[in-house]
Amino acid sequence: MATVLPHLTTIGFDADDTLWQSEQYFGIAHEEFVGLLADFADREALLAHLLETGMRNVRSHGFGMKTFTFSMIETAIEISGGKVPAHTIGRILAIGKEILSHPVELLPGAGETVEKLAGSYRLVLITKGDLFHQESKVEQSGLKGMFEAVEIVSEKSADTYARAFSRHGDGPASSMMIGNSLKSDVIPALQVGSWGVYVPHHLTWVYEHAEAPLHEPRFREIEGLVELPALLEALK
Incomplete structure (x- = not known):
């Protein structure tokens, strides 16, 4: 009935x-992020750390690409022990900006x-x-x-x-x-x-x-x- x-x-x-x-652009960012940090950790460790950081930051900063970009930078600094080059941080910022402006x-x-x-x-x-x-x-x-x-x-x-x-x-x-x-x-x-x-x-x-x-x-x-x-x- x-x-x-x-x-x-x-x-x-x-x-x-x-x-x-929406999520496909985050996936593209994940892949480039893994490549940028390959000298400091393997793929699984990087993505696990990024996920944990992202879920923590969502609770305090909300959802969206800006929070995701903060989380990538934070993960890069932590996973590298503060040794991540400035140009890598610059590229991570650029990734975030590119996604924010994507049609x-x-x-x-x-x-x-x-x-x-x-x-x-x-x-x-x-x-x-x-x-x-x-x-x-x-x-x-x-x-x-x-x-x-x-x-x-x-x-x-x-x-x-x-x-x-x-x-x-x-x-x-x-x-x-x-x-x-x-x-x-x-x-x-x-x-x-x-x-x-x-x-x-x-x-x-x-x-x-x-x-x-x-x-x-x-x-x-x-x-x-x-x-x-x-x-x-x-x-x-």
Whole structure:
């Protein structure tokens, strides 16, 4: 029997790795970073140290490329015992700046899906990260005008969705959140009574990993955004 969904009025979208590419650029940075520090440690040790440093810095400085760049510099200094050359530090800074200025690349079906749903639902973009960088990406994406609101937050929690869907919609129960992170996008939305739709991305950061909440009646998973309109029709 189909699930009756008569009151869904608001759909929230994550941005990075849901609407456009993000993590692939961090992966490119990882590879160059490993090469730059190859004289001081092997790949596994470097990446493990960088991950630990990055997760620690996220808690105090938030998400985004700037925090990642700080973490690369900090790791380089620590792993080399302070012997890393100045020109290497300079290159690490350049890597961060290059990624900050990289053009936005929409994921397959992102633009078409958002445009198709904009006339039928109230759309809200809910993303976390550096305010300036996220604002820039939203502008470059060409999708801003399709969203009735854009929320750029430092972290995503159940309270984040309760506030956003109450402020811009008819409350969490009448809302749905779409994203590539079970931990940040899906599970917290489910916790406040919203629908949570997981759209996997093959490069999702380990920090965002969590067990799929298969027991939750409002949890769904789709392979790509192009499947979202059909899912919404099936849930009516």
